[in-house]
Amino acid sequence: MSGGATQVANQIADELAGCGVKLVASLPDNWLMGLINALDGDRRFVHVRVNREESAIGLCSGAYMGALGSAAVMGASGFMTVVYAITKINYTYEIPLFLLLTLRGEVGDHHKHHVSNGLYLRSVLDAIKLPYQVIAAPEDIASISRCYHHTRIYSRPMAVLFTRDFLIGRRA
Amino acid sequence: MKYLDCFRALARQRTDQVVITSAGNSSQAWWAATRDTEASFYLDASMGLSTMFASGLALAQPGLRIWAFMGDGAFCMNPGMLMVERQMNLPNLIHFVVSNRVYGATSNAVLPNFADNDYAGMARSMGLDRVFELGSVESIERELAPISAANTPGHTFVVLEVEPFSEAEQKLEQPPFDGPELKFRFGRYLEGRTDCNVFGYRI
Numbered sequence: 001m002s003g004g005a006t007q008v009a010n011q012i013a014d015e016l017a018g019c020g021v022k023l024v025a026s027l028p029d030n031w032l033m034g035l036i037n038a039l040d041g042d043r044r045f046v047h048v049r050v051n052r053e054e055s056a057i058g059l060c061s062g063a064y065m066g067a068l069g070s071a072a073v074m075g076a077s078g079f080m081t082v083v084y085a086i087t088k089i090n091y092t093y094e095i096p097l098f099l100l101l102t103l104r105g106e107v108g109d110h111h112k113h114h115v116s117n118g119l120y121l122r123s124v125l126d127a128i129k130l131p132y133q134v135i136a137a138p139e140d141i142a143s144i145s146r147c148y149h150h151t152r153i154y155s156r157p158m159a160v161l162f163t164r165d166f167l168i169g170r171r172a
Numbered sequence: 173m174k175y176l177d178c179f180r181a182l183a184r185q186r187t188d189q190v191v192i193t194s195a196g197n198s199s200q201a202w203w204a205a206t207r208d209t210e211a212s213f214y215l216d217a218s219m220g221l222s223t224m225f226a227s228g229l230a231l232a233q234p235g236l237r238i239w240a241f242m243g244d245g246a247f248c249m250n251p252g253m254l255m256v257e258r259q260m261n262l263p264n265l266i267h268f269v270v271s272n273r274v275y276g277a278t279s280n281a282v283l284p285n286f287a288d289n290d291y292a293g294m295a296r297s298m299g300l301d302r303v304f305e306l307g308s309v310e311s312i313e314r315e316l317a318p319i320s321a322a323n324t325p326g327h328t329f330v331v332l333e334v335e336p337f338s339e340a341e342q343k344l345e346q347p348p349f350d351g352p353e354l355k356f357r358f359g360r361y362l363e364g365r366t367d368c369n370v371f372g373y374r375i
Binding site for chain 1: 221259
């Protein structure tokens with residue numbers, strides 16, 4: 001991992017810790033490995049590896065009811081599998097949830113099998129009225145805590161979407 | 173054992189446990205057996221996630237003892253959760269699989285491979301040590317208290333073998349709460365019991 005990517009991962013971790021996140025549930029996306037490894041080695045967090053993205057939704061939602069700050073980290077493809085869990089749990093009961101996702105399938109993604117995410121990720125987010133903010137540059141990192149706190153005001157989920165260039169520490 | 177008899181027996185054995193139910197029959201049966209409006213979260217709106225929800229709560233509040241119910245239909249949708257539960261190994265959580273071999277909330281449609289599914293065996297294969305199978309009211313009354321009270325580290329998994337809902341049980345009332353009311357009732361109860369701050373303001 002490049003020095004820039006490590007710096008970005010550590011900045012995200014600092015931002016999450018600063019807004020009270022203690023539990024991080026993750027399922028990997030290659031773009032996220034620097035962040036996931038940083039969170040895993042950071043004693044400010046309890047990092048739980050899950051094997052299905054819906055489990056991260058359940059864990060974080062239960063943690064909220066126990067007054068524990070949390071974040072679910074997953075790729076765009078993973079997010080596309082959790083619409084049921086989010087609409088049923090987080091919208092029915094109005095339980096906040098903070099999601100950190102990859103903005104797959106857009107400029108900078110070299111993988112053709114993520115074209116579908118480029119086509120549909122934002123449309124799906126819009127369809128279920130799940131607000132999101134794109135994090136594309138280091139200047140955007142402060143938005144992470146603002147978005148986290150918004151979930152607590154909004155009492156529903158919100159996502160931040162990381163671009164590849166941002167996660168690898170490259171200026172677009 | 174009859175489904176509702178099982179839940180009435182569980183309710184009699186309950187002391188201070190917080191309860192998370194799952195979609196369908198377990199919510200109906202627990203509501204019928206307890207009419208609990210504070211210390212139970214009826215997680216009707218999901219399948220296969222009640223124990224993940226309970227795990228998040230158990231991690232957040234290690235001083236609480238938590239029971240989480242899940243039908244075997246829901247269990248079969250997300251059996252990989254046992255790997256996560258084993259990894260977390262929370263001593264304050266009991267995962268109950270209510271095994272009736274059918275999708276009870278869907279007119280008792282049978283599960284795939286229903287006759288041979290071995291839920292306890294699946295749990296053991298994923299490394300869980302504290303695995304129990306209870307198939308009668310008598311076994312619940314005899315064995316659940318020591319299982320539940322045991323000061324043993326590690327996650328506990330209990331399979332309850334029950335009959336599918338009878339025609340009369342299918343007519344049991346659903347917990348009547350709107351989602352936000354349930355959230356606030358349960359959250360305020362937890363705040364009072366643990367002095368935590370769920371909603372960012374206390375009343």
